[in-house]
Amino acid sequence: MFIGLSQQGNPRGVPASRMSVEKRVEVTLESTLESVNQAEQIAVQFAGKAGFSEEDTHKVGMAVRESMVNAVLHGNRYDPQKKAGLRLELDHGRLVIIVTDQGEGFEMDHIPDPLAEENLLRQSGRGIFLIRAFMDELHMRRLEPRGMEVRMVKYPSVESSKEE
């Protein structure tokens, strides 16, 4: 369930035809599994309308899904008092995505390399690796007084038709 929307974005309430002219969507989401699916759908729709190729759109959707899993599960720990944020913005053809949570945060250095031999058969720990693989830029930082911000950028590939 969305609890907050920017004046520029309401991907569920606005007809798809209007999505095409939007340059920014911002939503606040509950810390639930359903929010993960919603965030992925919003990102896929936004990237598709922005002219990204099917393959790139899939990658964007997956990166947002993994980011939102980190936010609501590992960050907010499904705490109903804590929210997750998702912002998608077109900036000169680039798709800039920011996912935030209100959890305790973590250090990138503490994340084991999922490709290391000793970690290959671990059940978890591949989310951030996949985000990095699918997006062109990934920046993570702690927020004050708490929380994490994940900033991802996707450049349109040769196959993608640029909207701007």
Add this chain to the structure above:
Amino acid sequence: MSIKASTRQVDSVTVVDLSGRITLGEGSTVLRETVRELLNRGQKKILLNLGDVTYIDSSGIGELVSGFTTVTNGGGQLKLLNLTKKVHDLLQITKLYTVFEVHNDEASAIRSFA
């Protein structure tokens, strides 16, 4: 669309036909329960047919790995059949393609268990 799983027996091998999305939540749970149930019934030769799996996230990958290690540690074999390009690419970049035995033909996959 979440995951659907159905099993069938081909010789000594249990083929699990999966379709839909293997993602955090129901998708991962269905896969985990299916493999666990097969092991409980003594079925130790398991072939996961992923031909109709449209999407796997990191949780789904983790569940595949977990199933593989559980079956292997129990003295069985778990192999994969019919990867879509997206799933194939995911296993490649996570280096798991070399961990799993992957087949593109069911008949030869069945024979490989002998």
